[in-house]
Amino acid sequence: MEEENERYRAPALDKGLDILELLAGVDGGLTQAEIAKRLARSPNEFYRMLDRLVKRGYVTRIDGDRFTLTLKLFGLAQLHAPVRRLVSFAVPVMRELAEACRQANQLVVFDRGNPVVIAQQEAPGYWGISIRVGSRIGLFDTGSGHVLLAFRPEVERARMIAEHAGEGGADGRMTAEFSARLDLIRTRGYEMMPSAQTAGVINLSAPVRGADGTAIAALTVPYITLINTPGAPDISAAIQLVTQATARLSDMTGAGFTVEGDA
Structure with missing residues (x-):
């Protein structure tokens, strides 16, 4: 079962969902480097994903370099x-x-x-x-x-x-x-x-x-x-x-x- 689940993975989607789930549990937002550290990934892996999430309105920037969830998911x-x-x-x-x-x-x-x-x-x-x-x-x-x-x-x-x-x-x-x-x-x-x-x-x-x-x-x-x-x-x-x-x-x-x- 685990091998079958791995075969149908969508890494980009998993990455986006990881970001959303992480930010949902944090007050005050996180920087790109902090997101990468908490998810044990390289900061460069999240640049494009964060950019798309911001453009689609799920995430917003605060204080210049910090990312936090918007209310779009709630809506x-x-x-x-x-x-x-x-x-x-x-x-x-x-x-x-x-x-x-x-x-x-x-x-x-x-x-x-x-x-x-x-x-x-x-x-x-x-x-x-x-x-x-x-x-x-x-x-x-x-x-x-x-x-x-x-x-x-x-x-x-x-x-x-x-x-x-x-x-x-x-x-x-x-x-x-x-x-x-x-x-x-x-x-x-x-x-x-x-x-x-x-x-x-x-x-x-x-x-x-x-x-x-x-x-x-x-x-x-x-x-x-x-x-x-x-x-x-x-x-x-x-x-x-x-x-x-x-x-x-x-x-x-x-x-x-x-x-x-x-x-």
């Missing part, structure tokens, strides 16, 4: 009808949820091995935790990832974990204890867990379901305790608001609606 992603349709349904509901619970929230789908944020609503007040649209987050250590796994059949769940681990790989985190956790989430209808990334944050996550009951997305509130904020609901009330919001979105999605792979 192309939003042209996918399933994602655009789901986001159009979700945004008004997410805005209402933010106002009701005084917290930020985000909508997440599974795409090519990771949960991906496709919509985000800021908290209405001064304080809130938000994640940028387009962020690829953890499958095993986030509320969104837990919900997307919990509300999938075993076969789909295994495929998601395999994609996350890499083709043909395995992930040792899928233990009996973790499987029991997913069963609990499925039974109660939501996940409530301390953030593995930010101290003091509790992730409140619930599924947006398709007609067959499987999760096509997860809606998550990164809940923080607000002090001296009149009318702010406690965490129990907040999770009720989250599950009410996802119930509304599940009703809106209709039969046969799917977004996986189109984020």
Whole structure:
């Protein structure tokens, strides 16, 4: 299989994709020499490719000699009808949820091995935790990832974990204890867990379901305790608001609606 994959390689395309994937994970851009060093190549190998990516609008120059991504890739992603349709349904509901619970929230789908944020609503007040649209987050250590796994059949769940681990790989985190956790989430209808990334944050996550009951997305509130904020609901009330919001979105999605792979 590996020999067959190598036979059909497109080196120029691989080079361009390597650049885009590298720049996607860097703030502030990189010089041509820095790109070459990180990709273990000669700087001359990337001159023409960078020139074409700039001319096509995927990359731009900043500070004279640094290259960074434009928003063109993000714009192309939003042209996918399933994602655009789901986001159009979700945004008004997410805005209402933010106002009701005084917290930020985000909508997440599974795409090519990771949960991906496709919509985000800021908290209405001064304080809130938000994640940028387009962020690829953890499958095993986030509320969104837990919900997307919990509300999938075993076969789909295994495929998601395999994609996350890499083709043909395995992930040792899928233990009996973790499987029991997913069963609990499925039974109660939501996940409530301390953030593995930010101290003091509790992730409140619930599924947006398709007609067959499987999760096509997860809606998550990164809940923080607000002090001296009149009318702010406690965490129990907040999770009720989250599950009410996802119930509304599940009703809106209709039969046969799917977004996986189109984020």
